[in-house]
Amino acid sequence: MQQELGLWPRVLQWCKEYSLLFAQRADVRSEILKRMCTNVAVVKCMDGRLLVAEAAGAEPGILEVIRTAGGIFNLGWPAFGQYVAEYVRRSQEKGRGNLFLVTYHFSRSGEKFGCRGHGYDTDSGIAAAAKLVEQIRRVYRDGSCPFPVDAILMGIETDHQEFIFHDRDNRRTARMSETPDDLESIRGLIEDLYPDMPVSIRWDLLPFMQGNIRRQGKALDNSNTYREHRERVIVVGHALAAMPGNFAIVISDHEPKIGRSVRIAADIIKGNRAAGRIPEDERLLVIASAAFWEEGAPRFLAEERARTLASFCREAIGELEQVEYRACVIRRSDRRVLPLEDFV
Numbered sequence: 001m002q003q004e005l006g007l008w009p010r011v012l013q014w015c016k017e018y019s020l021l022f023a024q025r026a027d028v029r030s031e032i033l034k035r036m037c038t039n040v041a042v043v044k045c046m047d048g049r050l051l052v053a054e055a056a057g058a059e060p061g062i063l064e065v066i067r068t069a070g071g072i073f074n075l076g077w078p079a080f081g082q083y084v085a086e087y088v089r090r091s092q093e094k095g096r097g098n099l100f101l102v103t104y105h106f107s108r109s110g111e112k113f114g115c116r117g118h119g120y121d122t123d124s125g126i127a128a129a130a131k132l133v134e135q136i137r138r139v140y141r142d143g144s145c146p147f148p149v150d151a152i153l154m155g156i157e158t159d160h161q162e163f164i165f166h167d168r169d170n171r172r173t174a175r176m177s178e179t180p181d182d183l184e185s186i187r188g189l190i191e192d193l194y195p196d197m198p199v200s201i202r203w204d205l206l207p208f209m210q211g212n213i214r215r216q217g218k219a220l221d222n223s224n225t226y227r228e229h230r231e232r233v234i235v236v237g238h239a240l241a242a243m244p245g246n247f248a249i250v251i252s253d254h255e256p257k258i259g260r261s262v263r264i265a266a267d268i269i270k271g272n273r274a275a276g277r278i279p280e281d282e283r284l285l286v287i288a289s290a291a292f293w294e295e296g297a298p299r300f301l302a303e304e305r306a307r308t309l310a311s312f313c314r315e316a317i318g319e320l321e322q323v324e325y326r327a328c329v330i331r332r333s334d335r336r337v338l339p340l341e342d343f344v
């Protein structure tokens with residue numbers, strides 16, 4: 001049955017199922033959020049092999065995720081700066097602090113399985129992430145907000161979905177595969193790496209680390225699935241959380257040179273097809289999406305945004321490829337994905 005459906009109807013079906021599951025898990029989510037004092041955001045590369053929430057054993061909908069090619073961001077970019085300011089403001093209004101996990105990625109299998117956005121140069125990925133950590137800590141330094149805001153540098157090894165935490169000076173690292181799964185050790189490690197981290201943030205970083213320690217050597221170590229790119233879809237704007245790992249390249253729309261990320265993404269998928277890792281005759285599916293919280297003007301604005309993003313993608317990719325463009329909006333309260341039928 002699934003074979004007969006095109007990619008877009010399949011994606012919509014997954015989104016529908018995800019939204020139902022999201023509603024069913026509302027109580028679990030609110031219990032977890034009640035215990036947390038910090039909203040945790042992950043800044044990462046658009047690469048489809050990075051499964052941060054899953055690798056941390058985090059409940060869907062708890063982590064905020066932001067993505068570009070190489071995870072390269074700058075707080076000075078107007079759209080990104082505004083987005084971060086809004087995210088922090090919303091958190092602070094609810095009496096919560098913020099933790100940004102700024103990431104880079106690499107593969108134990110070798111350089112060529114690393115980050116395309118940095119030309120496979122891991123040091124360049126680390127340097128870009130370290131720069132953003134510094135920027136966030138500079139802007140949200142002590143006393144600039146009622147509740148604490150912090151940022152740390154984290155590596156992701158894609159074959160095993162292992163997290164590597166870097167200390168403040170980027171001199172020492174801690175691998176989760178080498179960290180014992182007991183609360184004392186994890187607490188000690190956090191204190192050692194981040195002696196100046198506010199206690200409330202330490203408390204919320206702990207389950208994230210422990211989740212990844214527990215994942216090591218378990219179901220996610222199927223390196224073959226995550227060693228190589230196997231993505232088939234590009235999503236620009238707000239992520240569609242329903243899609244499985246290594247299926248979509250997701251690019252947030254907070255960067256000024258979005259066309260660069262979109263072109264790299266299209267190239268990666270072209271490579272997947274040429275290497276026979278995805279169906280040879282499949283058209284590239286590009287989905288432009290925008291999210292909204294309230295009905296009325298905010299929703300209509302999101303519709304305009306999604307349509308405009310789709311045209312950016314058209315300009316970036318051009319007609320060189322066989323491409324199917326789609327646009328949709330996402331209602332954040334229940335994660336419903338609403339396709340814009342008038343857009344094809």
Ligand SMILES: [Zn+2]
Pocket residue numbers: 045046047069070071105114115116117118
């Ligand atoms: Zn990457």
